[in-house]
Amino acid sequence: xxxxxxxxxxxxxxxxxxxxxxxxxxxxxxxxxxxxxxxxxxxxxxxxxxxxxxxxxxxxxxxxxxxxxxxxxxxxxxxxxxxxxxxxxxxxxxxxxxxxxxxxxxxxxxxxxxxxxxxxxxxxxxxxxxxxxxxxxxxxxxxxxxxxxxxxxxxxxxxxxxxxxxxxxxxxxxxxxxxxxxxxxxxxxxxxxxxxxxxxxxxxxxxxxxxxxxxxxxxxxxxxxxxxxxxxxxxxxxxxxxxxxxxxxxxxxxxxxxxxxxxxxxxxxxxxxxxxxxxxxxxxxxxxxxxxxxxxxxxxxxxxxxxxxxxxxxxxxxxxxxxx
Amino acid sequence: xxxxxxxxxxxxxxxxxxxxxxxxxxxxxxxxxxxxxxxxxxxxxxxxxxxxxxxxxxxxxxxxxxxxxxxxxxxxxxxxxxxxxxxxxxxxxxxxxxxxxxxxxxxxxxxxxxxxxxxxxxxxxxxxxxxxxxxxxxxxxxxxxxxxxxxxxxxxxxxxxxxxxxxxxxxxxxxxxxxxxxxxxxxxxxxxxxxxxxxxxxxxxxxxxxxxxxxxxxxxxxxxxxxxxxxxxxxxxxxxxxxxx
Ligand SMILES: Cc1cc2nc3c(=O)[nH]c(=O)nc-3n(C[C@H](O)[C@H](O)[C@H](O)COP(=O)(O)OP(=O)(O)OC[C@H]3O[C@@H](n4cnc5c(N)ncnc54)[C@H](O)[C@@H]3O)c2cc1C
Ligand SMILES: Nc1ncnc2c1ncn2[C@@H]1O[C@H](COP(=O)(O)O)[C@@H](O)[C@H]1O
Numbered sequence: 001x002x003x004x005x006x007x008x009x010x011x012x013x014x015x016x017x018x019x020x021x022x023x024x025x026x027x028x029x030x031x032x033x034x035x036x037x038x039x040x041x042x043x044x045x046x047x048x049x050x051x052x053x054x055x056x057x058x059x060x061x062x063x064x065x066x067x068x069x070x071x072x073x074x075x076x077x078x079x080x081x082x083x084x085x086x087x088x089x090x091x092x093x094x095x096x097x098x099x100x101x102x103x104x105x106x107x108x109x110x111x112x113x114x115x116x117x118x119x120x121x122x123x124x125x126x127x128x129x130x131x132x133x134x135x136x137x138x139x140x141x142x143x144x145x146x147x148x149x150x151x152x153x154x155x156x157x158x159x160x161x162x163x164x165x166x167x168x169x170x171x172x173x174x175x176x177x178x179x180x181x182x183x184x185x186x187x188x189x190x191x192x193x194x195x196x197x198x199x200x201x202x203x204x205x206x207x208x209x210x211x212x213x214x215x216x217x218x219x220x221x222x223x224x225x226x227x228x229x230x231x232x233x234x235x236x237x238x239x240x241x242x243x244x245x246x247x248x249x250x251x252x253x254x255x256x257x258x259x260x261x262x263x264x265x266x267x268x269x270x271x272x273x274x275x276x277x278x279x280x281x282x283x284x285x286x287x288x289x290x291x292x293x294x295x296x297x298x299x300x301x302x303x304x305x306x307x308x309x310x311x312x313x314x315x316x317x318x319x320x321x322x323x324x
Numbered sequence: 325x326x327x328x329x330x331x332x333x334x335x336x337x338x339x340x341x342x343x344x345x346x347x348x349x350x351x352x353x354x355x356x357x358x359x360x361x362x363x364x365x366x367x368x369x370x371x372x373x374x375x376x377x378x379x380x381x382x383x384x385x386x387x388x389x390x391x392x393x394x395x396x397x398x399x400x401x402x403x404x405x406x407x408x409x410x411x412x413x414x415x416x417x418x419x420x421x422x423x424x425x426x427x428x429x430x431x432x433x434x435x436x437x438x439x440x441x442x443x444x445x446x447x448x449x450x451x452x453x454x455x456x457x458x459x460x461x462x463x464x465x466x467x468x469x470x471x472x473x474x475x476x477x478x479x480x481x482x483x484x485x486x487x488x489x490x491x492x493x494x495x496x497x498x499x500x501x502x503x504x505x506x507x508x509x510x511x512x513x514x515x516x517x518x519x520x521x522x523x524x525x526x527x528x529x530x531x532x533x534x535x536x537x538x539x540x541x542x543x544x545x546x547x548x549x550x551x552x553x554x555x556x557x558x559x560x561x562x563x564x565x566x567x568x569x
Contacts, residue, residue, distance in 0.1 A: 010482075071481060073451070074460055097482065098447070098464060105451025106461070108417065114532030115416055117446040130536060135444050139341045141539045142444070148417075148532040154448070188460060188490035191476075195484035203482065207568075231569075249466075249501075250484060255337060255442065256361060256500060264568045274338050281541070285566045287558065288547070298547050303561065307552025315555035323559065323569065 002037040003029040004089035006080050007052065008099060012045035016204050017157050019055050021095040024122070024160050026056025028091060031125050037061060038172065039083045041076055042068040046174050053172030061086075061177035067186065073099060074185040077106030082179050084111060090149060096156045097203060104154045114148035119155045120282075137255050137278035157203070157261040158282060202251065205234035207264045208283075210253060212238040212276075214269015214290065214309060218246035223313035224268055230320040236260065238270045254279035268309045272297025289313070325379035325470065325492075328432040329370045330423055330449070331398055332360035332441040333391035343538045350538070352390075359394045362438025366496075368503035369468055370436045371402035377470065380404050382430070386413040386422045392521065400508035400516035411526040415533045416445045420452030425527045427457055433492045434475070439464040439499040444535065447497065454495040462490070463497025 005025040007018035014022075022038055029036045038052045038060045049060045063079050080103060084092055092107065094100040101117055108115035120141060121132040130145045131153060160166075202208060209228040215221060228235045235251060242252035253260055255275040261282030268289045270276060277300055280286065288301040289309050298304045305312055335341065336356040344351045359367065367383065374381045383403040385391050388410065395406045407426060413419040427435060440447035447463065454461025466485070467478035475494055479486050508516070550558045563569040 071486070073462075074454075077451075077455070096446075098480065099482070101447040102451045102461065102463060105416075105420075105448035106455040108448070109420070109452045109455035113417075115448055115452070116533055117416070117448050134446075135535075135538070136335070136341050137337075137442050138541075140343075141541065142535040143537045143539075144533050144535050146533045147530070154446075184458075185460075188462075188488045190486060190488045192487040193481070193484065194486070195481075201483045250480060264562065264566075278337075285562070285568055287562075300544060301547040302544070302566065303558055304547045304549050305552050305555065305558060306549065312552055312555050316559060319556035319559040320569070322556070323563065 002035040002087040002089050003032070003091045003093065004084055004087050005036070005038050005057070005093045006076070006103060007038055007040050008095065008097065009040060009042060009044055012043055013048040014040065014052060015095070017095040017097070019052070020157065020160065020162055021093050021155050022052050022055040022057050023162060023166050024155050025091070025093045027122055027160060029056070032091070034091070037083070037087050037089070039063070039080055039177070041079060049174045050171035053170040054167050056168070057172040059173040059175055062174050063177040063179045065179065065181060067181055070190060071099060072185060073102035073106060075181055076103045077110065078182060078185055079179040080107045081110040083177060084150070090151065092150070092152045094152070094154050096154050100154055104152050108152040111150045111152070112148070113150035113152045114146040115152040115154070116144050116146060117154035119153045120159050122160060138281040139278070156282060158284065196250070200234040202234050202236055202253070202258050202260050206262050207231050207233035208236050208260055208262045209233045209266045209268065210236035210238070210270060211241060211247070211268045212270030213240050215241070215246070220310070221247070223310060223317070227266070227313050227317045227320065230317045238276055267297055268313065270297060271295050272300060325373065325377045325434065326430070326432045327370045327374055327379060327381045328384055328427060328430070328435045329363070329367045329381060329398070329403065330384045330435065330437045331363040331367065331394065332438065332443065333357050333385060333387050333394045334360045334441060334443045337361065337442065341540070347538050348536070357390070357394060359397060360438045360441050362440060362497070362499050364505050365500050365502050366436035366438050366498035367398055367401060367403070368506045369498060371506060372503055373434070373470055374402070382407060384409070384423060384426055386411055386419050386526070388412060395521055396516050397508060399519045399521070400512040401506045402512065403519070405519055406521040408521065408523050409526050410523050414444055414535055415531040416448045417452060417532045418529055420449045420456060421529050422526050423449070423453050424456035427453065434470070435493070435495040437495065437497050439497045450495045450497040457495070459493050459495060460490055461495040461497070462488070464499040465496045466499060466502055468496065468498070468502055
């Protein structure tokens with residue numbers, strides 16, 4: 001029996017959030033005595049797949065059919081189900097993302113498995129199987145018992161503590177997995193894909209610098225971009241900012257936008273409305289820069305600076321540069 | 325075209341959440357309820373498509389009678405009729421199976437949902453329903469047009485967007501800017517009173533998961549304030565104290 005982890009690829013390598021899911025799966029397998037198998041789909045760099053071993057995987061099943069190169073949650077769920085049958089997997093793990101949820105849901109329906117998405121920590125296993133998960137957009141948690149024989153968990157970023165000790169130097173064996181693809185999963189035609197090529201993805205980034213209406217206009221973003229560059233950070237924004245077209249929609253963070261969980265979130269000129277906080281409350285450390293000492297965001301912050309962001313941002317950038 | 329829109333009945337986004345009965349139940353006291361914000365987008369686009377194509381639009385909710393005001397609101401916004409499956413939906417699989425059961429009896433061309441409910445679950449019911457019905461599902465959908473039997477969908481993907489064409493029937497999880505939220509007008513509110521709301525009992529099925537105990541996040545420690553003219557102190561603290569940089 002194997003704990004099976006589905007990993008997402010980016011340019012042939014396993015995404016960071018998916019590697020975390022592998023480490024999460026390995027922790028469960030330690031308890032249950034299962035093996036750890038990983039499933040990767042589409043074009044991949046084999047030496048990158050082997051790295052799943054560093055996070056506890058014994059083997060990687062690689063389904064390399066070129067029909068799988070293009071994101072397709074229907075086909076991916078089908079292949080995941082086939083892998084779960086082969087490995088006799090009772091516990092299936094994915095990392096939380098739009099794709100992860102879609103693949104998990106369809107696979108759960110095929111396997112008649114209970115599914116919990118938004119898992120925030122390791123399960124408690126003793127006779128029963130209980131996992132913590134976020135509910136009410138991060139305003140609360142629930143301990144949920146999964147009673148079905150097969151269990152599908154969609155795990156949030158930072159659900160386990162990752163440090164050097166979670167990383168070994170062992171390669172996983174990469175095996176070709178021959179899947180059977182169904183025509184019915186390929187009825188849609190993809191007309192166009194628009195991807196911001198070089199940008200660091202918000203869901204993967206460990207640092208995010210984010211701007212709100214306090215930035216006053218799209219022409220003022222340079223100091224924020226400079227700080228982000230110095231930190232190697234991704235950039236985000238509040239909803240009004242993307243509604244006003246100051247920044248692209250895919251940068252919009254919050255309840256109706258992207259939910260992020262970086263190590264460090266720096267909010268510049270964002271008031272901290274509850275709908276914005278819903279998207280950032282998984283962050284490890286929050287820094288707030290706002291000229292209004294009463295801004296609600298300070299209540300959710302670890303560090304705060306009351307001041308004019310146009311004066312503060314360049315100073316921070318300089319201080320970061322001086323670090324190096 | 326036959327459209328089904330699935331709506332949730334959820335605490336208002338700004339509601340303060342607390343629990344009762346030894347942290348095993350949500351404290352519903354004094355909480356204003358709303359149609360899930362994403363479901364509202366799905367409903368609004370559904371009404372527009374219905375008006376264009378001259379089909380029918382049914383709203384469906386799996387839940388208890390306290391949701392009826394929200395269901396009536398959906399009728400006032402433009403749905404023709406409503407179905408409520410009388411059950412307490414705490415498990416995604418269970419909820420999806422109830423929706424799929426209704427959909428099997430009625431053969432909808434389009435099943436619109438929100439990208440995610442904002443109470444217990446999180447973006448999986450559309451995929452579950454799609455698979456249970458053996459049809460395709462996509463989410464989050466930001467733009468949707470129907471031409472004959474084909475949908476053109478603009479969808480958010482990691483770091484960008486994707487446009488695809490897919491044949492109906494489909495299950496779609498919607499989010500803004502797919503449509504502007506519609507506010508019921510007086511005529512809508514009046515006619516909603518007489519539109520049919522059918523209550524059906526759930527098909528029997530075991531819940532695969534059950535929430536056992538709820539908790540609130542640990543309160544944040546106090547925020548450490550740094551004077552604006554000592555910005556470099558912040559960077560130092562992030563390095564030495566928070567150990568991030
Ligand atoms: C259903 C619903 C869903 C929503 N979803 C989201 C969501 O997903 N994400 C989201 O962000 N919002 C969302 N909102 C909107 C949310 O309620 C707030 O309106 C929004 O987050 C406010 O954005 P802001 O903080 O950028 O702007 P404001 O609230 O206008 O705040 C601007 C801040 O900048 C500060 N400031 C101004 N000038 C300076 C300066 N020179 N230096 C330093 N600070 C300065 C001000 O003190 C103020 O605190 C949603 C609302 C609803 C009703
Ligand atoms: N109890 C329910 N009744 C009707 N539709 C629901 C219910 N729960 C979820 N949905 C639909 O499924 C979507 C995704 O929900 P979820 O997977 O719970 O995040 C929601 O936006 C609704 O459209």
